[in-house]
Amino acid sequence: MFDALTKSAARNIFYGGSLAFLLIFVSLTAQSHFYVVQKSTAHAPLTESVARGKAVWEKHACIDCHTILGEGAYYAPEIGNVFVRFGGDKNPAEARDAIKGWIQAQPTGIPGRRQMPHFDLSAQDLDDLVDFFAWVGKIDTQNWPPKVSG
Template sequence: MLTKFQAKLFFLVGTFLFSAVFLLLTYDSLKYVYSSPSSKTLSEEVIRGKELWEKNNCMGCHTILGEGAYYAPELTKVYERRGPEWIRVFLKDPQAMYPGERKMVKYDFSESQISDIIAFLKWNGELDLKGFPPKPELKSSTQLVDSASAAIVPPEKFKQICTACHSVGGAGGNVGPALDSVGKKYDLAYLQNWLRDPQKIKPGTAMPKLPLSDSEIKDLSSYLSQLK
């Protein structure tokens, strides 16, 4: 049983000790933050993007750096997964990208605001998070690709957007079907019409109507028709 003096002394010593530990840990954390290479890439764009992220309560649905809600996809490494062009197209009109599926609000961001959000997501994705978030364990598969198809150079638009969902030669996303032999299944005219409006060709398809110019549709359909 402690005396009144001992209890008071115990309280004071404990308070002082743990306050010192707290201040030491705070100093160490701040020292790490400001010495980190990421602090040198904290541009005005990134700061504006973070302000837009907070203003629109994106964390009410999404998670980033382990914080936020779990209603919508985790976005810490979204820049690495999807790429800037895919994110740009998606933010312009989420519903158009996934008709009848996505419930994300269309915020009507300006081009500059979208660029700021992309800069913010890129900055987060490049942080040294010691392996967080862990990459999912995906079953690897071997794709046999025709040597002639492998030599065909894909258009930039394909590399920027299409590979987020589709793969060629085992490289790319696995959300949509692999496109290795798509040129055997469909002719050039069909591919052009498909890229112009997938919903018109196959109502209810998961393939979005992408904002592609006529020249981009021509380049993409020509490339896809050669994959045999």
């Protein structure tokens, strides 16, 4: 101990330090609440169809070939941004039909091109999948993946 550190100086350091860290804690909490949460999906609440679409995605193990938000296999394009890549932010109805049409048209059989198998999905499955893709597309990924197709 320094001789110079009096009891009251030690107490002031204790109270000052506690107050400083309390202020940092409160401001980070406020930042999470007002800034981070708004950029998350809190503004895009889950709907039944989004949840069902995720279940279709899992049931057919689409992730065995695709990534979603960078997570998954690197055989086929990223799916997290597929709705936006198909123009869903500008024309959602057209993007919806295009994605469903694409899935139904597989495999293309084009030589030299990676193939996606045909999945026997109901009209409901396809609609739910697209709702799921549209929802995932709203997540702010801070520009991940760096290459749009993953």
